[in-house]
Amino acid sequence: MKPIEIFKYTNWKPFEYLGIHGNFYSIHAETIISTWVVLGIILVAAIVSRHFLKKQVGVGNYLVVSFGQTFIDLCNQILGNFKYKYFAFITSIFCFILLCNCISLIPWLDEPTQDLNTTVAMGIIAIAYTHIQSVKVHGLWEYIKEYFSPFILMFPLNIVGKLANVVSISFRLFGNIFGGAIISQIYHNAVEGSILLESIGILSTLDITVKVFFGLFEGFIQAFVFSMLTLTYLSVAIQKDTVEKGNV
Amino acid sequence: MIDYSQLLHYCSIAFAVGVNSVGVGIGEGRASVAALKAINQQPSAQNAIGKVAIIGTALIETSAVLGLFTAIILFRNPLPETNALYVAIAEVGCALAIGLSGFIVGIVSSFPTEQSCYSIARQPFFSNKILNLTLLTQSIIQSPLIFSFLVLLFIKTQAATITTLADSVRYLSSGLCIGLGSIGPAIGLAIFAKNACKSIGINRHVYGKILTFSIISLAIIETPIIFALLISLVLAIISIPTTNMITTIAAMLAAGICMGLGTLFPGISSGKVASKACIQIAYRPDAHPIVSRVSMLAQGLIDTCAIYALLISLMIAILR
Numbered sequence: 001m002k003p004i005e006i007f008k009y010t011n012w013k014p015f016e017y018l019g020i021h022g023n024f025y026s027i028h029a030e031t032i033i034s035t036w037v038v039l040g041i042i043l044v045a046a047i048v049s050r051h052f053l054k055k056q057v058g059v060g061n062y063l064v065v066s067f068g069q070t071f072i073d074l075c076n077q078i079l080g081n082f083k084y085k086y087f088a089f090i091t092s093i094f095c096f097i098l099l100c101n102c103i104s105l106i107p108w109l110d111e112p113t114q115d116l117n118t119t120v121a122m123g124i125i126a127i128a129y130t131h132i133q134s135v136k137v138h139g140l141w142e143y144i145k146e147y148f149s150p151f152i153l154m155f156p157l158n159i160v161g162k163l164a165n166v167v168s169i170s171f172r173l174f175g176n177i178f179g180g181a182i183i184s185q186i187y188h189n190a191v192e193g194s195i196l197l198e199s200i201g202i203l204s205t206l207d208i209t210v211k212v213f214f215g216l217f218e219g220f221i222q223a224f225v226f227s228m229l230t231l232t233y234l235s236v237a238i239q240k241d242t243v244e245k246g247n248v
Numbered sequence: 249m250i251d252y253s254q255l256l257h258y259c260s261i262a263f264a265v266g267v268n269s270v271g272v273g274i275g276e277g278r279a280s281v282a283a284l285k286a287i288n289q290q291p292s293a294q295n296a297i298g299k300v301a302i303i304g305t306a307l308i309e310t311s312a313v314l315g316l317f318t319a320i321i322l323f324r325n326p327l328p329e330t331n332a333l334y335v336a337i338a339e340v341g342c343a344l345a346i347g348l349s350g351f352i353v354g355i356v357s358s359f360p361t362e363q364s365c366y367s368i369a370r371q372p373f374f375s376n377k378i379l380n381l382t383l384l385t386q387s388i389i390q391s392p393l394i395f396s397f398l399v400l401l402f403i404k405t406q407a408a409t410i411t412t413l414a415d416s417v418r419y420l421s422s423g424l425c426i427g428l429g430s431i432g433p434a435i436g437l438a439i440f441a442k443n444a445c446k447s448i449g450i451n452r453h454v455y456g457k458i459l460t461f462s463i464i465s466l467a468i469i470e471t472p473i474i475f476a477l478l479i480s481l482v483l484a485i486i487s488i489p490t491t492n493m494i495t496t497i498a499a500m501l502a503a504g505i506c507m508g509l510g511t512l513f514p515g516i517s518s519g520k521v522a523s524k525a526c527i528q529i530a531y532r533p534d535a536h537p538i539v540s541r542v543s544m545l546a547q548g549l550i551d552t553c554a555i556y557a558l559l560i561s562l563m564i565a566i567l568r
Contacts, residue, residue, distance in 0.1 A: 077460060080537060157552070164475075164555050171474045172467065179394035182401060186317065221388065225467045232464055232544060239541075 009115070031115040038099045038112065045095075074228070079235050086234060089129060094227040097122065101177055101219025104184075105211065111219075114178040116170075123170030126230040127162070134237035169229055176222050180214030253327055256336035260343035261322045267347040268315030271354025275308045278355075282362035286369040296368050296375035300382060304361030307386045311350035311357075311393050318346045318400060328408065334416040338407040341423030342400045345480075348427030349396040349434065356438030357389045363442045367449030374452045381448060381459065385441035388466045392430035392437075392473050399426045399480045406484065414488055414496045421504030422483035425561075428508025429476025436469045436519025443523035447530035454533050458526060461540050465522040468547045472511035472518075472554040479507040479561045486565065496568075503565040510557020518550045 009028040013021075052060035071091045076082050100113045112118045135143045147158045187210050191197040201207040283301035287294045322342065327335050364382040368375045403419045410416050444462045448455055483504060488496050525543035529536050 074460060077457070077537075157555075160555060160559060161548075161552065164551075164558070167478065168471045168474050171478055172470065175395050175398060175474065175477055176391055179391075179398045182398065183394070186321075217387070221384065221463075225463055228460065228464050229467055235541075236544070 028115055028117065030110050031112045031118060034103055034109045035100070035112045035118070037106075037109060038096065038103055041099055042095060075231065078228075078231050079238075086133075086231075090227050090231050090234075093122070093126065093230060094223055097173070097226050098220060098223040101223055102215055104181065105215050111177055111181060113173055114181045116174050119170040119174040119177075120166070122173070122226070123166045126169065126226075127166050127233065130230070130233045130237040131162075133234060137238045137240070165233065169226065173222055173226055176218060180218050184210050184214050253332035253336040256333075256340055257322070257327055260336075260339045261319050263343040263347050264322065264350075265312075265315045265319040268311050268350035268354060271351035272308055272312040273354075275354045275356070275358035276305050278358040279304050279308065279361040279365075282358075282365045286365035289366075290369035290372055293368055293372035293375065296372065296379075297365050300364050300368060300375070300379050301361065303379070304358070304364070304382060304386065307383070307390070308354060308357050308361070310390050311354040314393055314397050315346055315350050318342065318397070321401075321404060325404070331410055334410045334413060335407050337413075337416040338403055338410060338419035341420035342403050343423075344420070344427045345396045345400045345403070345423035346393075346427075349392050349430035352431045352434045353389065353393050356434055357386055359438040360385050360389070360441040360445050363449075364445040367445050370449045371452050374448070374455075377452070377455050378445065378448055381455075381462070382441075382445060384459075385437075385444060385462060385466065388463075388470070389434065389437045389441060391470060392434050395473060395477045396426050396430060399423060399477065399484065402481065402484045412490060412493070414490075414493055414500070417497045418483055418486075418488060418500045421500045422480045424501075425483060425504035425508045426473075426476050426480040428505070429480075429511040430473050431515075432512035433470060433473045433515030433519075436515040436517070437466060439516070439519040440465055440469060440523045440526070443526045447526045450527070450530040451533065454530050454536075457529060457533065457536050461526065461529065461536075464540075465525075465543070465547070468544065468551070469515060469518045469522060471551050472515050475554055475558040476507050476511050479503065479558065479565065482562070482565055499564050499568050503561045506564065507557050507561040510561070511554050514550050514554040518547045521546050521550065 009030055011026040012029050012032075013026050015025045049060070049064045052058065052064050055061055068091075071087060071094070072082060075087050075090065079086060097113065100118070101111055103109050104111050131143075134146075138146075147155055149158075187201075187206075191201050279301055283297055286297050290297075322339060360382050364378050367378050371378070399422060403423055407419060410419070440462070444458055447458055483500065488500075522543055525539050528539050532539075
């Protein structure tokens with residue numbers, strides 16, 4: 001059995017010849033390449049689905065419309081009212097993370113989400129969006145006052161609570177995808193080099209089961225969890241306290 | 249003269265696979281008994297009930313398989329000549345990580361299978377949707393196990409470089425943290441999943457609402473485990489000074505145990521809150537928005553306790 005490599009990134013240092021050094025400016029090559037492949041797939045899918053929508057009939061049209069309708073229903077269920085910008089934000093986050101989790105089905109590519117940099121970036125984007133929308137809905141003064149509620153001593157704990165949201169949402173995605181990737185890597189290291197073991201794996205469909213369970217199934221669940229949690233945080237951030245105003 | 253390093257090495261191999269098998273055995277027994285009782289209630293649905301029971305037991309077995317993987321990994325990497333005792337102590341951390349979480353997950357992941365057998369007995373024509381929900385909830389219950397396995401591999405790959413006792417206690421504490429930390433949230437996840445399956449048995453028209461609600465709730469109940477994972481990774485990565493050996497050992501153990509115990513009751517009570525909300529949605533589907541919102545708010549407040557534990561453990565581990 002080969003030893004398991006946990007951090008196997010090649011570092012690119014594009015700013016080195018400008019005289020800028022340091023670990024902060026190095027780039028993980030595999031992550032960047034897989035992310036651009038994902039973005040390319042999304043672009044192609046968008047063009048194709050636009051073509052389907054123009055035709056108004058057919059299987060493709062049905063698939064695209066039902067995909068959109070599912071997310072419109074989810075937004076209605078959780079937010080209470082439909083707004084196009086929230087729907088677009090949630091759906092694009094879902095598509096990006098789903099494709100990132102499933103990209104390892106293509107040979108020679110790794111999931112970008114098994115790199116902590118990607119998941120923390122997605123977490124920061126999602127949480128920052130909810131804060132911006134909260135400011136837009138309630139106004140800046142109400143937003144700041146929320147940090148000092150219920151009384152002024154709670155200010156540091158409120159700050160920590162908001163930061164813990166980012167940590168929990170990004171480490172959940174990272175842990176699940178990274179764990180799945182490592183388990184399938186261990187399986188491949190175990191059967192590699194022995195024709196008997198490899199053929200047993202293919203014939204008993206264990207090979208496909210490991211790939212599909214950790215690539216498609218777990219990836220789909222985690223992408224859905226990420227987008228639903230973002231939607232929940234959004235609905236908490238933009239809701240108005242109608243009950244209190246009614247009492248006054 | 250006993251060679252303590254070899255004793256610890258083989259004990260941890262045996263612990264990893266033995267304790268997991270005990271948990272899985274209890275869990276599979278519960279699931280099979282529930283399937284038989286459900287067939288006794290509704291004999292015409294025996295095919296659907298049998299399908300759910302077989303898929304459920306296959307998923308319960310995940311923890312035994314991961315325990316076996318751990319035992320093989322530990323067995324194939326024998327102890328080095330120098331510093332053998334220190335590496336053996338780090339391996340005890342590996343065994344605790346997979347053993348504690350595998351034992352609990354093996355027992356509790358039978359709850360949703362059990363309850364969905366009874367639900368199918370009540371709603372025989374709705375078995376496919378109930379099967380979907382069982383599969384989904386049960387595979388989310390496995391995530392503490394995946395996190396523990398991740399920490400274990402971190403410890404195992406870095407264990408060869410240990411030179412001091414403080415380092416080995418650091419890895420032991422890292423494994424203890426994720427092992428203890430997954431007990432409470434795993435129980436909470438299982439209680440919630442059980443009640444989600446039960447509520448569809450009560451009222452099958454709420455399937456769509458329960459599905460989204462259960463995915464969000466399971467993700468929120470899981471939050472304390474993610475804090476425990478964070479502390480475990482921090483403990484496995486940080487570098488510690490070579491002076492003040494006793495103080496460092498005490499600090500490392502304290503950080504791990506603090507986070508591990510801190511997640512215990514937030515996980516359980518968060519699961520209980522969400523499960524009551526699930527049953528209420530089944531009885532009164534029109535109150536779904538307000539019930540789910542109140543439940544998520546309460547879960548957010550309960551998670552505050554886990555955040556306190558996270559803060560204190562980070563302070564102990566990093567600032568000292």
